[in-house]
Amino acid sequence: MVTIIPIDTPTLGDRSYVAHDGEVALVVDPQRDIDRVLDVVHEAGVRITHVFETHIHNDYVTGGLALAKVTGAAYHVNADDQVSYDRVPVRDGDVVEVSPALRVRVIATPGHTYTHLSYALEADGEQVGVFSGGSLLFGSTGRPDLLGPEHTHALVHHQYHSANRLAAELPEQAQVLPTHGFGSFCSATQSEATSSTIGQEKRTNPALTQAEQEWVDELLAALDTWPAYYAHMAPANAAGPDAADLSAPATADKDELRRRLEAGEWLVDLRSRTAFAAGHVRGTFNFGIDGQLATYLGWLIPWGTPVTLLGETPEQVAEAQRELARIGLDRPAAAATGSPEQWTDDRLGSFRTATFADLAQVRHHREVAMVDVRRTPEWDEAHIDGAVSLPLHELLDRLDEVPDGEVWVHCAAGYRASIAASVLARVGHHVVAVDDSFDEQAAPAGLPVVATARPLTVGS
Template sequence: MVLISSVDTPTLGDRSYLAHDGRVALVIDPQRDIDRVLKLAADEGVRITHVFETHIHNDYVTGGFALAEATGAAYHVNDEDPVAMAHTPIRDGETVPVGDRMRVRVLATPGHTFTHLAYLLEEREETGWKPVGVFTGGSLLYGAVGRPDLLGPEHTDALARHQHASAQRLAELPEDTLVLPTHGFGSFCSASQSTAAASTIGVEKALNPAVTLGLAEFVDTLLSGLDAWPAYYARMASANLAGPAAGVLDAPRRADAAEIRASLEDGGWVIDLRNRVAFAAEHVIGSVNIGLDGSFATYLGWVIPADASITLLGETPEQILEARRELSRIGVDPAAHATGSVRDWAGDQLPGSYPRAGFAELAHVRHHRPVAVLDVRRKLEHAQAHLPDALLIPLHELLARIDEVPDGEIWVHCAAGYRASIAASLLAARGRTVVHVDDDFDAALRAGAISAAVPEPVG
């Protein structure tokens, strides 16, 4: 019997897969920290013989080539992808045997990229080959599809049309076939998000707009729902075409208080990994809070300049190693780290702090005096509902537009507090007076704690 296990990376919203028959295994879309896949294979007592890429990934550095090198497995990449490393090229319509009880059928499914492939896994039975699951990568997701706009606006419309055709092709598979996507669990590679934990072709045929809608309506719906994607995506494809090595997972060199201060003075970035409550109460002046309790790597890669020298601050060595692993997945190598407390990191420098508040407090203050409010959510979130007179600067645009933030006290909010903490710390590092609104926007709106402008209904 064929068994399929997922290796989840929730902070990036992705899944890799290992499938095996008890003896040999194949892996789909592995992340760069390949030790997780190697451990899973060892625990299952199987040998990895084949590694498959559904596409040249935009949201992480692949571990496919490194895993194939480490295991001696065949590394399967679309023949049309101009990769520089050794690989086994494959094309639409080919069938790849994996041992004597599994095989993989290659299906062209352009849309997320032009050369995207899906892989139908089949198991040998007495009566013939039975489909088990289809690894759909960034094609057919749970209730959605992968974004068609990551290759640039000049290709978006064509790729959106390809996504529809590819979804229709996949919908022709048997209805009990498992749908096994790489994206769609919080990844910005997904055009929308679903809370589903599993799905089948039958479920997607009934619910997925890429299957249920006609071409024109689907394209209009898909394109109208697209918003910004992380800046670091622009660097991932070139890294993946080159055949990246496995990620470095050891802690970078240790820095003391003097080195932390020198890094800040030299234009380096000092990233505090603690949660936003601890950071607001006390932090090294000039440091930026990107907590490990949220989408750490996504927002660091989105906000911090690509060429930045990064020092990580964590309370424990385990936090540093977790951050190093997260960053390796997007090709970021921090220069140094320190552990301990703010007093250890700041040395003889006084720590900084700023207040936190809720939306009810913000409403109360605004009732009594003028208050500047900065909304750092994305544009589509803002369009759904927003505070009147709040200045919208999405978090990923804040560094480039920081001069637009008005003088004086500024109250910073997002949807739930995590992004607002990053923004507040960026402003505080530049000497601004900030209040971090650490609260749930939607909950405050429902409770009547705030009044927000919402779009007028159409029709």
């Protein structure tokens, strides 16, 4: 009998897996903070003997090598991957005997990368699942464009054939166990599913139900941009990263925080967007610990800029430090906890938060600028007529396009709007952050929401 335990990283949209037979365990695609894996196997009372990577990851720094070193496990990586560390090279068709009860068959599934592998898991002679990494996902596949446009055409066709190979070679009851697809930008499209089987995917996944060219055309048309920090992940993973250093950063006092601000470093306030808007140290950025902190901080920050974390509690700082270590932002320059009054003697900054109904009411009385920081596909689907589209990930490079005067900034739900508001307030704009649901509230509030040059009515 085999037990499969997923380890979710919802802020990055990924899963790692532990599979064990009650005595020995294998691990697939572990994240950088390997203490989570060690806790799982300790609780299960098993030992790790094998670690597998489906591919050289683009969206996080792996913990695979570090985990193998700590546990003495064999570290299985594609023989064709160019890496600078020792590993057990594996290729298509190889079979790894994990224990008398557990076997892993290596299946080449190029598409997300050229050297992507999937791992079919056999327990007591039964094919129980496949660790599909960034190949076959729930209702989708991994995106084929992360290696650059010159490779996308070849990879998207590889991806189609890889997904269909898995569907052809595995029984319908086999579990599909992907690494991506839970909000990760490595997924071509998103699904709400939390589990699936080969049979279910054969009935519902477009990669398995559509003709090849039809699927290719639709998938490529759906692709959007990806976080800028992805450019640093594959080189880090090929180099063989160490485990995350999660020891507490040094504590900074008011004078040090001021010096760091004046030096152009990033001071990141981890509090909620409501708390930040009510009062914050001027010049700081708001990346709340309650959202996709690592994704958006990693996307916006000039790589290599020192980061100081400001949190209400040491636990907030520790959580943020863990999140950032997963994408290679390893050691915060410093940290401070408490409240903004404890971080500066200067007058605090603040800005108003509001709803879409508030925006609609204000527009009856005066002209205000509206900045929409959602990504372009979101804007294309529906936006407020008269708003300016400045996607959050482009904002720092397009500050000269921000309108003068009072600026109302919004996103889909409020998290990105608060980040953008902190950026705009830092450079002196009079900003109002809309903390509200665009899809549910903008049109009902009476705002002129349009899509493809067509007005939307309530309920459309």
